[in-house]
Amino acid sequence: MTRMLDIVPDRCTGCMQCELACSWVQTGSFAPSRSLIRVSVFDEEASYAPITCLQCDEAWCMNACPVNAIAVDPATGAKRVVDPLCIGCHLCTIACPFGTVFTLPQSGKAAKCDLCGGQPACATACPTQAIVYGESPQAGRWFASWGAKVDRNFVAAGDA
């Protein structure tokens, strides 16, 4: 079983420590706007949800890339951008159904979560264990009910 980021939105307090840590490790500056994990804030619902790449089994970003610049990291199973190959065409950012592939303004190239090579900075920085890096059969289980709804509305209807 591969290790993955398990996100538990109920524990999130919206402090953005994960965004700070991510931007620091990935881009070398404390700039949440360059983070590859984003906390979605729904104030009136009292809900905060960090969201980053789910490392799909069948990754749409990978399929979309015309130059095979997104590769699987053998150590972690993460899909990561191979910088020298990326031509900055933005196709992966469009293909991702979750909006978790970004283009960095400095380089114009794609950037996405690569699990920091096996030690995700966001999970380390999270003060409330809302982001846990570990072996889990159900990464993104908080997506389950939404996924079921999508299946019900679109997949099942299409089959019938």
Add this chain to the structure above:
Amino acid sequence: MQRPMGRLLRVDLTSGRIATEDIRPDWQRDYLGGRGLAARYLCAELDPRVDPLSPANRLIFATGPLTGTPVPCGARYMVVTKGALTHAITTSNSGGHWGPELRFAGYDMVIVEGRAPKPVYLYICNDHVELRDAKAYWGQAVGATEDGLRRELGIPGLRVACIGPGGEKLVRFACIMNDKHRAAGRSGVGAVMGSKNLKAIAVRGTGGVEVAEPAAFMKAVWAMRAAMQDHPGRMAFTELGTAATIDMTQAFGGLPTRNFLAGQFEHYENLSGTTIRETRMVANKACFACTIACGRVTRLDPHAPRHLVNMHPRNWKRAGEGPEYENAWALGADCGVGDLDAVIRANWLCNDLGLDPISMGASLAAAMELYERGVIGDDQVEMPLRFGSAEALLRMVEATAYREGFGDEIAEGSKRMGEKFRHPEVFMGVKGQEFPAYDPRAFQGMGVAFATCNRGACHLRAWTPGVETSGAMDPHTPAGKSEWVVIEQNRTTAHDNTGTCMFIGGSGAPLESLAPCTAAVRGIPCSVDDLVRIGERTGNLERLFNLKAGLTRADDTLPQRLLQDAHQSGPSAGVVVNLDAMLPVYYRERGWSEAGVPTREKLAELGLASV
């Protein structure tokens, strides 16, 4: 990319001129940032005698060198101006995400001058800065303004600091709200912003904060995080929030009730941290980079009386924040209201209308005392202002924000209201600003802390109940209090200058652990002594401003009720504040003359001789 601290934005609303300047490096060295740096600019640029609501007043938003960094709770910014409530220098602190966003946009301070000919808001997106028409938002509540600006500008990540109707109507204790529920609360900074016709400052920044020595910095940050993680203070803040304090103040007879007529509140359990957590709270909420998350997101009891939820659809919303301890006290115990839903609702109204809940509750309590004593009659008020009336509480919050009916009197603050009705004794505060939730009769140290605080009665400049209830000191005697308050004021001020939240001190990360962070972020060695000296310098500078503004030793005093009338029952029965014993000691410890003026030697020692 920017250096640790560097640029300020100067906005002249009268002419519409916008300019950036480098922050003076010598002042940065002497004051670090935040409260002190802004106070230095204010002292240099403002005649202390001006009317706070005139265009001549300056409104300064200042972050510290640790704002926007991963230092736990590095979220704070300071609003520094001459206060509308106090006519003294004021330094109102707020968290949330606005301060860090300002730094990400590339500015450490914003200085606002003049007065716009018509309502405007300031839009900052990195290097793009412009004044835009705020006609559509004038009169709108805080939540609607923030949502509206996000829609208009099309930026989901926009951070907004704005005033509500309270600030527009120049309510003397109006506050500046950011991120809907965070307030630069006290002394009427919102009224100053309203007098300038400035509705909001909307910020989006996509840059980063630069750190001079990243390796040392992250090491210091992780040392702080480790110290805080299992600290009982940190856990208590997370678990129960600030409202946990109510049990302690009640136990010591220091929970001022019904405008300080009693020291204990019979319904205090309704307002306690435990009750809020168990019955109303839905989530913890953190400010930027905060590892404590003391914020309470609450919902009303679904079975709450209809008058609570149907008061005014325009302000109704599903989940809100609060109450904090101070708000639970001011809107609850001080007004004699023990209904938690009413207190939460009133707290949300204060947030949305842009009022300081402490002064709001305390001023209403003073009005209630006037009503109960028959000074104001039924012909002057639209409903009986009886202690304990939830209806009166909710209605008067709104009436005050819009200055309707008797709310117009309350909006002037309880000092001016008391004087108008010839009963100045109902004003419970210092320098025009109402007390927060500690009865100095139960905690003598708070007496001298309130009396000497530069921005009027405030609990955030020196907090003594902790040490007074620990057994180290007797809370009812003056011994050792003045010395402690001086030390505490200096340390807290230094803390404010760094741009971090003062709660980290009580959560296992005192100034000692902040010094290495401050040193690493700037790449300049910084010891605890340096920080304390910076704090002392800042405090003395503020004092100089106040003296030039016309305040004297006579303003460092407490209401007669605290000096002469003791409580009849409870743990603090029979005790009055012995300020006469504490104040001279305080002045001596400060190195000030008997008249409370910093001596020439003291000023020279602090490098303030030229001010």
